[in-house]
Amino acid sequence: METNTQWILSKRPAGEPDLDCFERKETATEEPAEGEILVQTRYLSVDPYMRGRMSEQESYAEPWAVGDPLKGGIVGEVAATESEAYDVGDLVTGEGLWAEYSLLDADDVAPVDPSVAPPEAYLGVLGMPGRTAYFGLLEIGDPAPGETVVVSGAAGAVGSVVGQIAKLNGCRVVGFAGSDEKTTWLTESLGFDAAINYKTTDDYQAALTATAPDGVDVYFDNVGGPITDAVFTQLNLDATVAVCGQIAHYNAESVPTGPRKLPQLIAPRATVQGLLVGDFVTRFEVATDQLSEWVTDGTLEHRESVVEGLSNAPEAFLGLFAGDNIGKQVVQVTADT
Ligand SMILES: NC(=O)c1ccc[n+]([C@@H]2O[C@H](COP(=O)([O-])OP(=O)(O)OC[C@H]3O[C@@H](n4cnc5c(N)ncnc54)[C@H](OP(=O)(O)O)[C@@H]3O)[C@@H](O)[C@H]2O)c1
Numbered sequence: 494m495e496t497n498t499q500w501i502l503s504k505r506p507a508g509e510p511d512l513d514c515f516e517r518k519e520t521a522t523e524e525p526a527e528g529e530i531l532v533q534t535r536y537l538s539v540d541p542y543m544r545g546r547m548s549e550q551e552s553y554a555e556p557w558a559v560g561d562p563l564k565g566g567i568v569g570e571v572a573a574t575e576s577e578a579y580d581v582g583d584l585v586t587g588e589g590l591w592a593e594y595s596l597l598d599a600d601d602v603a604p605v606d607p608s609v610a611p612p613e614a615y616l617g618v619l620g621m622p623g624r625t626a627y628f629g630l631l632e633i634g635d636p637a638p639g640e641t642v643v644v645s646g647a648a649g650a651v652g653s654v655v656g657q658i659a660k661l662n663g664c665r666v667v668g669f670a671g672s673d674e675k676t677t678w679l680t681e682s683l684g685f686d687a688a689i690n691y692k693t694t695d696d697y698q699a700a701l702t703a704t705a706p707d708g709v710d711v712y713f714d715n716v717g718g719p720i721t722d723a724v725f726t727q728l729n730l731d732a733t734v735a736v737c738g739q740i741a742h743y744n745a746e747s748v749p750t751g752p753r754k755l756p757q758l759i760a761p762r763a764t765v766q767g768l769l770v771g772d773f774v775t776r777f778e779v780a781t782d783q784l785s786e787w788v789t790d791g792t793l794e795h796r797e798s799v800v801e802g803l804s805n806a807p808e809a810f811l812g813l814f815a816g817d818n819i820g821k822q823v824v825q826v827t828a829d830t
Pocket residue numbers: 540541542621622625646647648649650651652669670671672675715716718736737738739740741742768769770771813814815816817818819820821822
């Protein structure tokens with residue numbers, strides 16, 4: 494029986510996580526039972542929500558216990574099967590382990606079609622982040638043509654898809670991102686009308702007045718913090734805020750106190766709604782079909798940042814908080830064949 498290298502949570506982080514929170518462990522690779530498949534990981538997804546799972550307190554995802562194997566989206570090849578649905582060699586995607594191999598129920602995985610997009614795209618634009626963007630923008634943000642949509646974390650996995658779908662809907666789109674390389678990608682490749690590098694801009698409110706002169710109708714919030722404070726000052730009457738993520742707060746050890754920005758929501762009668770992609774599970778296929786069509790015909794551009802090697806998975810995860818990724822951050826565990 495082959496060994497299976499996997500990552501476990503070795504301790505809970507206080508504030509910003511570091512490499513000491515992760516430990517490698519060798520286990521035996523298990524054999525599939527009836528209805529199961531053994532999947533050899535090609536690509537592993539690292540996602541900001543995993544920071545919540547590392548903490549003891551509830552986030553929107555269930556906490557991991559110390560010593561637990563780390564879990565995440567994977568794309569991989571079926572290495573052994575006890576299911577009629579999949580043959581050895583098939584490419585699938587599902588929720589696996591930060592490991593070389595994951596034993597999965599065949600009912601819990603979906604096929605990957607590499608003729609639509611490279612396998613790693615099934616962890617980004619054709620995976621959970623793409624579906625989050627699709628439902629979050631179209632069903633919660635629900636922008637009308639001609640309206641202004643602002644998206645934070647705009648050059649990331651979710652944000653880059655949100656902005657492009659908003660453009661398809663005939664909106665003016667402004668993004669916040671953390672480098673000139675990212676803002677250039679947004680405006681020159683993805684069609685955003687404007688992008689603000691929040692790391693080199695002092696006055697976010699002035700930058701918004703300049704780039705969203707008609708105010709903000711829909712704000713798709715991936716980050717929270719000072720960017721969100723600034724957007725709240727520019728909301729139009731009946732504006733909608735879709736709260737998707739708050740990465741600027743994920744490593745905070747206490748909730749910051751002080752004057753809140755909620756008074757800014759009164760005059761515009763703004764609606765603020767939390768968004769959880771899992772709420773749309775019964776319609777995931779609708780999103781995946783539409784996103785696949787847009788990727789195939791070139792309507793949607795996607796990008797993946799690839800870190801090589803399972804041994805570098807913790808670094809790839811930590812890099813999300815430093816903004817190392819453009820588009821979806823994945824870890825390549827085995828080479829494409
Ligand atoms: N509610 C749901 O169902 C759901 C589903 C998926 C994702 N999410 C959330 O959506 C957000 C985006 O997820 P994603 O997978 O697309 O991640 P991502 O945007 O690909 O990666 C995270 C990005 O956040 C930015 N960032 C990090 N720290 C920041 C800070 N202090 N202030 C502003 N920006 C910061 C970095 O880009 P910069 O270089 O621009 O700083 C980084 O690249 C996350 O908050 C995630 O938790 C929620």
